[in-house]
Amino acid sequence: MRMHRTSLALAGSVLLATGAACLLPTAAQAGAAATVPCSETALIAAVNAANTAGGGTITLTNGCTYTLTSAHGNDGVNGPDGLPIITTPIALSGNANTITRSATAAAFRIAQVAASGGLTLNAVTLSGGNATTAGHNHGGGVLNFGAVTLTGSAINGNTAGGLGGAIYSSGAAAAATFTSSTVRSNTANQAAGIASAGATLTMTSSVVTLNTAATQPGGIYSSGTSTMTTTSVTANTPTNCVGSPQPVTGCVG
Incomplete structure (x- = not known):
């Protein structure tokens, strides 16, 4: 028993x-983290969910181009954004991914990062953004009041009616960090590549090239702190960094 x-x-x-x-x-x-299906609807839902959860990593479908056909964010001040406004620390983990505005869509930038937010891009390209709201037309690709970090990524082919065709960072709390990344073929009234207004800009092993502005500089505008390490700023129009309020260390022409 x-x-x-x-x-x-x-x-x-x-x-x-x-x-x-x-x-x-x-x-x-x-x-x-589940992989986000290759659709605009799925990407928007994932960003909204990450914001609600207080941040997180969004894993993108390998090789997918996420095409945005309408704006999904607007703070009522700075104009429309393709993605919901980033209010928490969010990482987009990609593999040869592109997030782009549809050529037939109304004008909007790709992303806005709030002071409380952070946007990290890994192997992701942002393209086709267009910031045209009168008086609030900075940052064709990204308007940044928080933290933006690119690794092996790119902001290419965006347009701003004001400053920062690729990205406009504003304020002492704002920081943009580029590592092994590219800013190429953007256009703006001024600083078609990068505008860092009173913010921190750090670039390592990166490239800023072929950006075109109506007013110098065409490449990088900085009125804050900028640090460039093994970074190439070349072939921007009308200048690379000449005309920037603060000298951009390591940038010639």
Whole structure:
């Protein structure tokens, strides 16, 4: 009788252990970041969910181009944004991904980062943004009041009616950091590449090229702190950095 009870107890322990083993992978999967399907609707939903959750990593479908056909963010001051305004620390983890405004869509920039937010791009290109709201037309690709970090990424082919064809960072709390990234073929009234107004700009092993502005500088405008390491700023029009309120260390012409 004792042996029978012991066997039952052992069998119960095995079943419990087996059940726990079966449940653990499911729980782990539930906490993992799912890949966002290759659609505008899915990307917008993922950004909204990340903002609601207080931030997080959004994993993009390999090689997908997410085409935005309408604006999904607007603070009522700075004009429309393709993505919902980034109010928390959000990372877009990509693999040869592009987020672009449809050529037939109304004008809007790609993203706005609030002072409380952070946008990290890994292997992602932002393109086709167009900031044209009169008096609030800075940052064709990104308007940044918080933190923007690019690694192996690009902001190419965007337009601003004011400053910062690719990105406009504003305020002492704002920072833009580029590592092994590219800012190319953007246009603006001034600083078609990067405008850093009283903000911090850090560039390492990156390239700013072929950006065209109506007013110098065409490449980088800085009235804050800028640090350039093994970074090339070339072939921008009408100048690379000449005309910037503060000298951009390492930038010639």
